[in-house]
Amino acid sequence: MSTLNLKSKIFDAPGFSKDVRLTQDELDIFRNAITEQWLSVIGAAHRELVPQFSEIGIPNYHQLAHLLTHETLWPKQTRCLPKHSCDKIKVLPFLQTLRDELGEFSISDVFYGDTHEAGREEIYWRLVRPHAAKDVGSLHADKWFHDVMGMDDQAFPSEAETVKIWIPIFSQPGKNGLMIVPNSHRKSYRYHAAPGAGGMKPVIDEDVSTLGAELMLTEPGNMLIFNEGILHGGAVNMGDQTRVSVEITMVFANRQTK
Ligand SMILES: O=C(O)CCC(=O)C(=O)O
Numbered sequence: 001m002s003t004l005n006l007k008s009k010i011f012d013a014p015g016f017s018k019d020v021r022l023t024q025d026e027l028d029i030f031r032n033a034i035t036e037q038w039l040s041v042i043g044a045a046h047r048e049l050v051p052q053f054s055e056i057g058i059p060n061y062h063q064l065a066h067l068l069t070h071e072t073l074w075p076k077q078t079r080c081l082p083k084h085s086c087d088k089i090k091v092l093p094f095l096q097t098l099r100d101e102l103g104e105f106s107i108s109d110v111f112y113g114d115t116h117e118a119g120r121e122e123i124y125w126r127l128v129r130p131h132a133a134k135d136v137g138s139l140h141a142d143k144w145f146h147d148v149m150g151m152d153d154q155a156f157p158s159e160a161e162t163v164k165i166w167i168p169i170f171s172q173p174g175k176n177g178l179m180i181v182p183n184s185h186r187k188s189y190r191y192h193a194a195p196g197a198g199g200m201k202p203v204i205d206e207d208v209s210t211l212g213a214e215l216m217l218t219e220p221g222n223m224l225i226f227n228e229g230i231l232h233g234g235a236v237n238m239g240d241q242t243r244v245s246v247e248i249t250m251v252f253a254n255r256q257t258k
């Protein structure tokens, strides 16, 4: 039962889809789960600041971020949703839509640095403050991360194929979001591995201004679903709100790409 043609978009051309949207109820579940974890991490470091951050909300996080040590407060492990939130998200209708389109999949395990939490599903979020170039990484394909972090055969079996779901939770279309290079999963690009905050990370060795990266126009809830070979990366946030997005890696037992 496929009505959106996702398989051919993701595995054939252009290598991604922007056809699936969360309902308002689904979006609210993500917003509430992320806000809860965001306040709990802030509260663990600075109990007295919780009322202020709670009052302004995540889209205005950057206005008060100077009150805490942003650079050290948000390693990936503080942004992986707790089990009670993952359990709520796992049963949402959008994942059934994806199963109907793409076939059965599992969600990859929590994986950061040298830590692999076997059996715990990874649904994580990120904060990208306005005009903060450091809050976005360089263009990459997710399969480069899997390679340089040695995730194959750990977070998922090496014969498996992954597809990423990227969901804008708070976003300003045209001002922030994800850049994608259409059809890039069919090409190869040079990169090398370098140490990063959460373990090894890939760094592209190409002139990225020539690669044809396009900013995707995505309203909150309008997800991007893309091939593990697609070149993509966060755009520097030119808006006036903190951008919040979620990432989920679907794992398919068998390769669809030949
Ligand atoms: O949201 C970002 O800035 C980067 C996201 C990304 O690399 C991904 O979803 O795989």
Ligand SMILES: [Fe+2]
Pocket: 140, 141, 142, 232
């Ligand atoms: Fe990525």
